[in-house]
Amino acid sequence: MYLAADDNGIVRSVTAVAQRWGGNFFVENHVGWRSCIDRWKKEQGTVVHLTMYGLPLRSVISELRAKERILVIVGAEKVPGALYGLADYNVSVTTQPHSEIAGLAVFLDHLFCGEELDQEYADAPMKIIPSRAGKLREGR
Amino acid sequence: MYLAADDNGIVRSVTAVAQRWGGNFFVENHVGWRSCIDRWKKEQGTVVHLTMYGLPLRSVISELRAKERILVIVGAEKVPGALYGLADYNVSVTTQPHSEIAGLAVFLDHLFCGEELDQEYADAPMKIIPSRAGKLREGR
Numbered sequence: 001m002y003l004a005a006d007d008n009g010i011v012r013s014v015t016a017v018a019q020r021w022g023g024n025f026f027v028e029n030h031v032g033w034r035s036c037i038d039r040w041k042k043e044q045g046t047v048v049h050l051t052m053y054g055l056p057l058r059s060v061i062s063e064l065r066a067k068e069r070i071l072v073i074v075g076a077e078k079v080p081g082a083l084y085g086l087a088d089y090n091v092s093v094t095t096q097p098h099s100e101i102a103g104l105a106v107f108l109d110h111l112f113c114g115e116e117l118d119q120e121y122a123d124a125p126m127k128i129i130p131s132r133a134g135k136l137r138e139g140r
Numbered sequence: 141m142y143l144a145a146d147d148n149g150i151v152r153s154v155t156a157v158a159q160r161w162g163g164n165f166f167v168e169n170h171v172g173w174r175s176c177i178d179r180w181k182k183e184q185g186t187v188v189h190l191t192m193y194g195l196p197l198r199s200v201i202s203e204l205r206a207k208e209r210i211l212v213i214v215g216a217e218k219v220p221g222a223l224y225g226l227a228d229y230n231v232s233v234t235t236q237p238h239s240e241i242a243g244l245a246v247f248l249d250h251l252f253c254g255e256e257l258d259q260e261y262a263d264a265p266m267k268i269i270p271s272r273a274g275k276l277r278e279g280r
Binding site for chain 1: 267
């Protein structure tokens with residue numbers, strides 16, 4: 001995650017979750033959004049901007065699944081207009097107003113065909129054991 | 141939406157979005173969570189509680205698609221322990237910590253097999269026209 005803002009609190013909390021629950025998720029703080037996009041495109045990566053004004057998710061997702069590397073841009077505040085032109089794809093997760101984080105989750109779920117839902121992190125200190133009506137976990 | 145809290149601000153903003161963008165979404169403020177669940181179950185509805193401790197989404201979703209009416213419970217704060225026993229299904233959208241609203245979105249997306257993504261609201265005053273790199277809309 002490249003954070004186009006300066007917020008060490010986000011870095012700390014995301015890093016703490018990843019350390020406890022596993023995975024190689026990282027956060028880079030205080031990134032310039034334009035140089036980040038430029039670098040990504042220079043390295044042949046694909047840039048996807050999620051916006052309710054874009055093309056419907058289901059009309060582009062199979063094309064996107066074929067890409068090697070995707071940078072997904074989610075706007076927390078109002079997004080600079082230039083972003084629409086810089087992105088390789090502007091993609092909408094419904095054309096109604098919605099939570100940006102929900103839009104990102106649904107986008108990634110479609111990108112990975114739902115397979116990420118059952119992913120396990122073998123080296124995680126903490127792990128949940130699925131159960132019908134309880135709260136079971138291993139580790140600490 | 142039955143809001144188990146007292147917050148007229150949420151009611152106002154959700155109602156305003158639904159009026160502008162269409163759909164029959166409603167919010168009921170200040171609902172007692174236990175009586176809401178009791179009533180739902182008395183009327184033969186199914187109660188699903190989203191929690192990272194539950195059964196994996198993909199292991200139960202086809203069973204849930206066969207239900208006529210589903211009440212989905214999402215905890216904003218810490219959820220009362222009794223809820224785990226009252227729910228017909230405790231369902232996890234991944235077993236790692238996640239945004240509740242993202243979990244709800246992914247759950248509904250799987251429930252509706254993604255078909256909700258292309259839903260249009262014919263009577264909406266405001267409508268977006270999907271586009272490759274612009275911001276097009278009709279209405280106001």
